[in-house]
Amino acid sequence: MNDVNAIQMENIWTQFGDNVIHENISFSLPKAEILGLVGASGSGKTTLMREMIGLQAPTKGRVMVMGQALDYESGNISGQMLSQCGVLFQKGALFSSLNVFDNIAFPLREIGVKDFEWISHLVALKLAMVGLSAKDELLMPAELSGGMIKRVALARALILEPALLFLDEPTSGLDPIASQGFVDLLCELHHDLGFTVVMVTHDLNVLNDLCSKVAVLAEKKLIAYGPLEVALKCNHTFARQFFHNKHAEKVFMNREHCFG
Numbered sequence: 001m002n003d004v005n006a007i008q009m010e011n012i013w014t015q016f017g018d019n020v021i022h023e024n025i026s027f028s029l030p031k032a033e034i035l036g037l038v039g040a041s042g043s044g045k046t047t048l049m050r051e052m053i054g055l056q057a058p059t060k061g062r063v064m065v066m067g068q069a070l071d072y073e074s075g076n077i078s079g080q081m082l083s084q085c086g087v088l089f090q091k092g093a094l095f096s097s098l099n100v101f102d103n104i105a106f107p108l109r110e111i112g113v114k115d116f117e118w119i120s121h122l123v124a125l126k127l128a129m130v131g132l133s134a135k136d137e138l139l140m141p142a143e144l145s146g147g148m149i150k151r152v153a154l155a156r157a158l159i160l161e162p163a164l165l166f167l168d169e170p171t172s173g174l175d176p177i178a179s180q181g182f183v184d185l186l187c188e189l190h191h192d193l194g195f196t197v198v199m200v201t202h203d204l205n206v207l208n209d210l211c212s213k214v215a216v217l218a219e220k221k222l223i224a225y226g227p228l229e230v231a232l233k234c235n236h237t238f239a240r241q242f243f244h245n246k247h248a249e250k251v252f253m254n255r256e257h258c259f260g
């Protein structure tokens with residue numbers, strides 16, 4: 001058992017029918033790091049993340065989370081993971097029929113917490129943590145801005161104080177100011193709470209400002225894994241197109257030495 005790694009992917013193969021998505025992917029993510037999963041559309045980023053959360057079994061290989069191998073056959077993974085994972089999905093981030101309070105309280109009620117005062121206390125704490133106020137509690141998702149939706153979804157993901165946070169495209173659909181605000185918030189919360197983060201992202205600013213590790217998927221394989229510098233030096237065509245263009249050069253200006 002390795003108590004240093006939050007996630008360990010060992011020789012992961014994923015196949016849907018004849019469609020092979022991942023070929024022999026292995027990496028370890030130490031606790032308290034922030035991993036950005038990058039790859040072309042359809043390269044299998046979300047599927048890989050779903051395998052880490054236990055929502056999807058790989059065809060072959062082993063996934064270790066917090067030192068424990070996920071047993072996909074037990075049918076008990078969601079219970080096993082619920083208490084240690086917070087998840088923020090890109091689509092369906094909030095239940096549209098529940099107000100902000102009930103959305104954030106949802107995971108508490110799922111695990112059987114009934115004391116209303118205790119739930120209210122925890123919801124208020126998390127709302128404040130993501131920069132929202134008590135008066136936002138009664139708003140419905142349709143009344144929120146994109147940035148507020150992400151913040152409420154983050155508050156819900158954090159309500160059980162998870163050791164691991166999974167984020168699918170956390171800044172997609174946000175304007176640059178809201179996006180930077182969300183990145184700053186995540187940075188601050190990570191600093192204060194020390195959780196491990198795995199996120200799927202196409203956002204170069206997020207990779208630059210937030211991620212301590214980057215995993216790049218292409219042609220079913222992990223073509224680069226390590227600090228951003230490793231991905232920036234990767235010679236694969238996808239990596240060169242993704243990390244070496246006008247926009248990327250601006251974002252990574254402070255890492256100029258990586259461009260050669």
Ligand SMILES: Nc1ncnc2c1ncn2[C@@H]1O[C@H](COP(=O)(O)OP(=O)(O)OP(=O)(O)O)[C@@H](O)[C@H]1O
Nearest residue numbers: 016019021039040041042043044045046047048200
């Ligand atoms: N349950 C499933 N059954 C069959 N095929 C699937 C299933 N889930 C994913 N796939 C296929 O696996 C491939 C990878 O999908 P995935 O969503 O993981 O890619 P992605 O890199 O996250 O893409 P995007 O950036 O577009 O969200 C796609 O070809 C997708 O159609």
